Amino acid sequence: MNRAVVIGGGLHGLSTALHLARMPGWQVTVLERRHVGRHSSGVNAGGVRRLGRDLREIALSVVSAEMWQDMPALVGDDCGFTPGGQVKVAESEADLRKLEARAEQVRALGWTHEEVVDRAEVRRLLPAVAPHVVGALVTRGDGSADPMRTVMAFRRAAQQAGATIVEGAGVTAIERTATGTLRVVTPDATHEAERVANCAGAWATTVARMAGEEIPCGVKASMMIVTERLPRFCEPTVGAASRALSFKQTASGTVVIGGGHQGLNDPETETSTVLFDRLAHAARIAAELFPCVAGARIMRTWTGTEARTADEIPVIGESTTMPGLFHSFGYSGHGFQLGPAAGAAVAELMARGATNLPIAPFTQARFAA
Amino acid sequence: MRVAVVGAGPAGVRAVEQLLRAGIEPAWIEEAPDGGGRIYQRPPPGFARSHRALYGADAKRAQALHATLDALKPRTDWRPETLVWNIRPRDGVLDVVTRGTRPGEIRFDALILCTGAMDRIVPVPGWTMPGVTTLGGAQIALKAQGAAIGARPVFVGTGPLLWLAALQYAKAGASPALVLDTTSFLTKLLATPGLLWNTPTFLRGLRYTAALRARGVTIAEDATPLAIEGEGKVAALRWRDSGWREHVAPCDAVALGWGLKPEAQLADLAGVPFRFDAAQHNWVPERDAAGRSPVPGVYLAGDGAGIGGAEVAEHAGARAALALLEDHGRSVDLALRGHLDGRLRTEARFRAALERAFPFPAHLARRMADATILCRCESVTAGELREAARLGAPEVNRAKALSRVGMGRCQGRVCGPPAAEVLSEALGIPVEQAGRLRGQPPVKPLPMPMVAP
Numbered sequence: 043m044n045r046a047v048v049i050g051g052g053l054h055g056l057s058t059a060l061h062l063a064r065m066p067g068w069q070v071t072v073l074e075r076r077h078v079g080r081h082s083s084g085v086n087a088g089g090v091r092r093l094g095r096d097l098r099e100i101a102l103s104v105v106s107a108e109m110w111q112d113m114p115a116l117v118g119d120d121c122g123f124t125p126g127g128q129v130k131v132a133e134s135e136a137d138l139r140k141l142e143a144r145a146e147q148v149r150a151l152g153w154t155h156e157e158v159v160d161r162a163e164v165r166r167l168l169p170a171v172a173p174h175v176v177g178a179l180v181t182r183g184d185g186s187a188d189p190m191r192t193v194m195a196f197r198r199a200a201q202q203a204g205a206t207i208v209e210g211a212g213v214t215a216i217e218r219t220a221t222g223t224l225r226v227v228t229p230d231a232t233h234e235a236e237r238v239a240n241c242a243g244a245w246a247t248t249v250a251r252m253a254g255e256e257i258p259c260g261v262k263a264s265m266m267i268v269t270e271r272l273p274r275f276c277e278p279t280v281g282a283a284s285r286a287l288s289f290k291q292t293a294s295g296t297v298v299i300g301g302g303h304q305g306l307n308d309p310e311t312e313t314s315t316v317l318f319d320r321l322a323h324a325a326r327i328a329a330e331l332f333p334c335v336a337g338a339r340i341m342r343t344w345t346g347t348e349a350r351t352a353d354e355i356p357v358i359g360e361s362t363t364m365p366g367l368f369h370s371f372g373y374s375g376h377g378f379q380l381g382p383a384a385g386a387a388v389a390e391l392m393a394r395g396a397t398n399l400p401i402a403p404f405t406q407a408r409f410a411a
Numbered sequence: 412m413r414v415a416v417v418g419a420g421p422a423g424v425r426a427v428e429q430l431l432r433a434g435i436e437p438a439w440i441e442e443a444p445d446g447g448g449r450i451y452q453r454p455p456p457g458f459a460r461s462h463r464a465l466y467g468a469d470a471k472r473a474q475a476l477h478a479t480l481d482a483l484k485p486r487t488d489w490r491p492e493t494l495v496w497n498i499r500p501r502d503g504v505l506d507v508v509t510r511g512t513r514p515g516e517i518r519f520d521a522l523i524l525c526t527g528a529m530d531r532i533v534p535v536p537g538w539t540m541p542g543v544t545t546l547g548g549a550q551i552a553l554k555a556q557g558a559a560i561g562a563r564p565v566f567v568g569t570g571p572l573l574w575l576a577a578l579q580y581a582k583a584g585a586s587p588a589l590v591l592d593t594t595s596f597l598t599k600l601l602a603t604p605g606l607l608w609n610t611p612t613f614l615r616g617l618r619y620t621a622a623l624r625a626r627g628v629t630i631a632e633d634a635t636p637l638a639i640e641g642e643g644k645v646a647a648l649r650w651r652d653s654g655w656r657e658h659v660a661p662c663d664a665v666a667l668g669w670g671l672k673p674e675a676q677l678a679d680l681a682g683v684p685f686r687f688d689a690a691q692h693n694w695v696p697e698r699d700a701a702g703r704s705p706v707p708g709v710y711l712a713g714d715g716a717g718i719g720g721a722e723v724a725e726h727a728g729a730r731a732a733l734a735l736l737e738d739h740g741r742s743v744d745l746a747l748r749g750h751l752d753g754r755l756r757t758e759a760r761f762r763a764a765l766e767r768a769f770p771f772p773a774h775l776a777r778r779m780a781d782a783t784i785l786c787r788c789e790s791v792t793a794g795e796l797r798e799a800a801r802l803g804a805p806e807v808n809r810a811k812a813l814s815r816v817g818m819g820r821c822q823g824r825v826c827g828p829p830a831a832e833v834l835s836e837a838l839g840i841p842v843e844q845a846g847r848l849r850g851q852p853p854v855k856p857l858p859m860p861m862v863a864p
Contacts, residue, residue, distance in 0.1 A: 077809065084812060190812055194802060209803075270820055270856055294789065316852065318497065318506065325859055339856035341820055 045235040046392055047226045048072045048205075049213050049249055052083035053189075053378060054370050055241035056196035056207075057385025058392075060117070063203035065393050070205040071233055073226065075212035076312070079193035081243055082346035083378075087266060087288050087300045088189045089279055090379045092155050093128040093181035094144070096355050099380070100153055101400035106383035107155075107183065116382060118202075119195035122188030124293070127278035129167055130179045131331065137283035141179040155181045170275040170334050179283070186279045186290050189378060196381070213242075216252045216367065224366050237392040238367045244309055244347045246357075246371035253364035257357055257406050259372050262350040263307035263314035264300055265321050267328075269338040271295035276332070287327045297335055299328045302375055305345040314345040350374040358388060358404035360395075368392050369406065412739055415440065415505060415517055416487075417495050417677060418525035420448020421721045422713025422728030424480050426523045429732035431486055433741050438488040438517050440495055440507065446480045448527055448713075449547060450721045452555050453477065465554055467579065468615055472721065490517075497852035498522075498680040500706065511858045521708045521735050524678055525728055526715035528671035531693075533775045533829055535567070537639030538667065539787045546576045546668030559585045561664025565648045567636050568668040569594045570769040574619035576666060577628065587628045588662040591650055593669070593772045595633035605764020608757055609722075629660070635775065639665050669771050672828060673715045679850030681709045687843035690763055691718055692771040693828075694847040700755060702731030703738070710735050723758045726751050773842065776832035785833060786826040788819020793833050800837035806846035807831050820856055823848035 044067055048059045051074025063070040074080070090110050092103045113121045132138040141158055148156045157180050164171060164178040201207060208228075215227040216238060226233045240249045244261040272295055279290040286301040303324045306315040321343055329336040351357060351372040361367040370388045373380060383399060390397035412435060416427050419441040430437050447453045451473040454460060466473040490509065495517075497506035505517040530545035537543070544552070544560050546568055552558045559580060565588050566577040577590045606613040624630060633653035640647045640659075648660045670691075678696035679685070683704040685694045695717040702710045712731040713724035730751040733743045779785065781794030795814050804810035807817070807830055816830050817823025823830070827848045835845035 077803075079812070194813065269859065318852070329859060336859055338859050339820075340853060340859055341856050342818065342822070342851060343853070344851070 043067060043069050044237070045233075046070045046237040046239065047224075047233045047235040048239040048241055049226065050074065050241035050243060050246070051078040051197070051207060051209065052081065052241060052243050053079070053193055053196060053381040054083075054373070054384055054388075055239065056193065056200050057381045058239050058241055058370060058388045059205045059207075060196055060200040060203055061386045061389035062392055063200055063205040065389065068393065070200070071235075072200065072205060072207045073211040073213055073228060073233070074207065074209045075245075077209045078197050078207065079190055082348040082375075083193050083243075084190045085266070085344055085346040086189050086378050087290070087298055088122075088186045088192075088378060089128070089288060089290075089376070090123060090187050091128045091181070091184050091279065091376070092379070093179065093184055094130055094281065095376075097147070097151065098355055098403035100148065100151065102380055102383050102387070104153065104155070105399060106380050109382035110187070110379070111183070113195075117195040117199035119191070121192040121195050122293070123185060124187070125183050125185040127167065128181045128184035128281070129164070129278045130281040130283055131164060131168070131171065131175045132177045132179075132283045133174055133285070135176060138177045141177070141283050145179060155183070157181070167278055168276060168280065170332050172331050172333055175331070184279070187378075192378075192381070213249060213252070216249070216364065218364065224364070236366065239388055239392060240367060240369045241371060241388075243371055244349045246349055246369065250361070250369060253361050253367050255361050255363040257369070258352060258409050259357070260350045261307050261309055261347060262302075262375055263305040263345040263347050264375050265303050265305045265316050265324070265343060265345050267299040267321055267325060267340050268342045269297040269299070269335060270341050272297060272335065272338055275334055280331070282327065282331065285327050287324065287331065289328050289332065296341070297328075297338065299324050301327070307345070307347055309347065312347070314347050316343045316345055318343075348373065348375055348377075352409070356380070356384070356404050357406045358384060358401045359406055360391065362406070413438070413518055413520045414523070414735065415519040416523045416525065417505070418448070418527060418713065418715070419446025419480060420525060420527050420713060421450065421476055421724040422525035422715075422731075423448075423523075424476055424483065425725045425728035426525060426712055426732040427483050427487060428479055429729050429736070431483060433736050433743070435736075436487055438490065438519070439484070440490045440493045440505070440517065442492070442494050444492050446484070447473070447477060448721070448724075449551065451476055452551060454555050454557065458557060460557065469721070476725070494855060495677055496854055496857055498677055500681045500709070506852070508857065521710070521739065522681065523710045523712060523728075523731050523735060524681070524715055525713040525724070526674045526677055528714035528718055529674050529824060530668040531670050531672045531771065531828055532667055532825055533669055533772060534779060534783055534785055534793075534826070535636045535639055535667065536780065536783050537641070537645075539784055540639060540641055540645055541643070542641070542645030542663060543639055543665045543667065546572045546666045549666035550576045550579065553579055553583055559583060560666060561645075561662065562586065563588045563662050564664040564666060565589045565591065565660055565662040566666050567591045567648065569772065570668070570670045571616055571765070572668060574616065574623065578619045578622055581623060581626050581628060587623070589629045589631065589648065589650075589660040590623060591634045591636060591648070592630070592632045593634065593636075593775065594769055595653065598770065599768045602764045602768035605760060606768060608761035608764065670769060671714060671718045673717060674824070675715050676822070676824070676850035676854040678704065678709070678711055678715065680852060680854065682706050683709060683711070685847060688717060690766045692766075692773065693718065700752065701734040702727055703734050719758060719762050723755065723762065726754045726758070730755060773832050776829040777836035779829070779833055785830055786816045786819065786823075788821050789815040791816045796830060796833050797837045800834055804834070805838070806844070807834055807848055808846065810834050811848060817848045822851070822854065
């Protein structure tokens with residue numbers, strides 16, 4: 043029996059654990075410092091989006107999208123996924139030209155999921171959108187899911203596959219043993235394993251440092267607003283071509299407004315704080331695009347802490363200083379949709395040393411230059 | 412020194428009075444259009460009912476407080492209809508919104524929070540139906556709007572407000588169908604010696620009960636509400652008496668309430684730690700007898716600092732202001748300080764007896780049926796919360812993340828205490844270990860026009 047330790051009980055850690063535990067001959071332990079889904083995994087906006095991805099992320103995102111279409115087969119729950127589509131609106135002719143160029147770029151790579159639609163179609167998709175919107179870039183079949191429900195479904199599925207999940211176990215050291223295995227140390231126990239995954243999110247660089255590896259990566263704390271419940275007016279998840287916005291109406295009728303507006307973040311105390319003047323900016327954008335939310339009341343606001351790399355795409359690959367340790371972090375605020383496929387890729391890397399899944403762009407070697 | 416006082420109820424009025432005596436003109440922030448607090452809430456301009464009609468035996472106190480309030484307002488930076496929705500303690504800033512649209516900031520060096528209390532509820536099947544309100548809500552409807560919640564209302568709960576609200580309705584012309592007290596007469600009787608610490612209030616309580624009986628109102632003690640029934644609106648209360656016989660009381664409205672809980676979200680945001688007060692069965696912000704919180708510059712008074720009632724609030728408000736003045740190097744009236752300390756000590760003994768006389772029926776919350784809606788804002792049932800416990804939620808904030816309990820409009824102000832009971836029962840732990848929902852800004856829903864003009 044081979045042993046694996048996954049550091050971090052967020053969506054990526056749990057997905058990695060799930061896929062690895064389903065491979066014959068693997069005994070998997072997840073070590074989570076606090077509790078499962080404590081940071082951005084449990085509180086993100088839940089966007090399940092191929093639309094507008096960094097070109098290097100599209101291939102993995104497309105694989106993941108297929109997995110989202112059949113979540114019950116993967117984890118026994120639909121995770122609240124509703125394929126209402128993702129729409130990025132153009133607020134000017136210049137915006138529309140930008141979106142057309144983008145669609146062309148994606149098509150040239152062989153992908154067809156991004157589609158430019160005209161004024162009439164955008165109104166059919168978004169009857170409540172403001173009159174100045176002239177068109178949009180659309181991915182039908184994208185949508186959104188319930189982040190906490192997703193995390194809990196992955197947790198349950200991983201456990202059913204035989205993985206052990208230990209909460210309240212913060213890793214303090216990773217060492218190589220005399221026999222060549224890795225030893226992962228927590229205050230209460232040590233875990234010996236052939237393979238270790240670093241899925242520690244905003245704290246993953248600290249874990250990498252335990253292995254003597256410096257990977258440049260910052261943190262972010264994207265802020266979110268949720269309004270009171272409103273009558274149903276919007277099915278898709280909405281973004282804007284030239285402004286920072288993510289906007290969706292949940293199943294219960296509340297409207298969740300985000301878009302990467304940053305709060306204050308303190309990795310030491312593991313807390314982040316909402317900055318209301320910046321949040322006001324997000325609310326203003328939302329109200330300009332959907333006049334019907336201008337009168338709604340804001341019920342809650344929150345932030346979630348996440349790792350952000352310099353080029354805003356993740357780090358996935360084996361450690362250069364400690365073979366046997368595999369990194370998967372730095373999803374930079376858009377890792378939720380990638381969870382299912384990235385976990386499969388990392389599990390294959392850990393079990394076989396290679397994967398056919400398209401993760402080549404994510405090597406940390408890109409920072410070496 | 413910039414001092415801000417939040418709240419213009421009995422505690423706020425007496426705090427501001429002492430500050431002005433010392434020559435400090437505070438910023439004075441009140442969420443309602445006028446001061447007086449919930450207990451001495453004033454009707455809107457144009458309503459002409461006498462203090463006697465509005466406040467009964469408390470008319471003199473109400474009149475005195477209103478007179479002081481009106482005299483003080485022009486001497487302060489008076490901000491009515493202003494909600495403090497966030498506190499940034501490190502910057503000494505209150506984030507406010509006035510009349511639902513105008514945003515602002517108020518800077519402070521010291522802060523007195525007199526944020527009052529709200530009804531404490533145990534969900535009963537059917538409690539989300541139109542026609543159901545809280546005892547406090549029923550009373551405010553009568554006092555501030557001259558409106559009754561129904562012609563044949565039922566009053567359910569325990570505590571002095573149960574009897575007072577029922578009697579006020581009877582006097583106003585309604586015919587209460589039933590007053591259902593979940594506490595037994597024996598429990599109340601056993602607390603009698605302690606209640607004599609405040610004899611006038613104690614006697615008044617007895618008078619209310621007698622007056623209701625004299626008017627022919629059905630009174631049930633040691634009884635259990637089972638369900639509020641009706642098609643789309645309240646038609647009856649099904650209940651069980653102390654001998655386990657079931658009854659149905661036809662009615663057109665229900666008012667519920669089991670004592671009060673502090674409205675302490677602002678203390679939470681100011682960084683004040685909380686402790687579970689077993690006698691009150693409430694989480695209360697920590698403070699010393701004078702009202703100093705462990706956070707320098709933050710003072711607490713009135714029901715928001717632990718339930719004590721209006722008289723205590725007046726004394727505590729004045730006392731907290733004196734503490735603030737002393738801590739900032741001002742000399743204070745030592746005779747007054749001594750008097751207040753004495754009164755607060757006596758009243759604390761009375762309050763302790765009152766809590767024994769009218770205990771929170773935690774068992775009703777803990778035995779709530781799985782199908783009963785616990786969190787009405789998010790439509791979360793007791794069963795769904797128990798499921799969160801099975802998923803491993805060790806306390807209410809985790810249970811909130813898993814079940815959405817407390818995520819809605821009220822931010823858990825209504826469902827938080829019963830949720831903690833349900834969770835603690837499901838986990839087999841004491842209720843204080845189930846914790847309390849942490850306060851988050853905005854403490855109340857914030858109008859979007861304010862942030863997105």
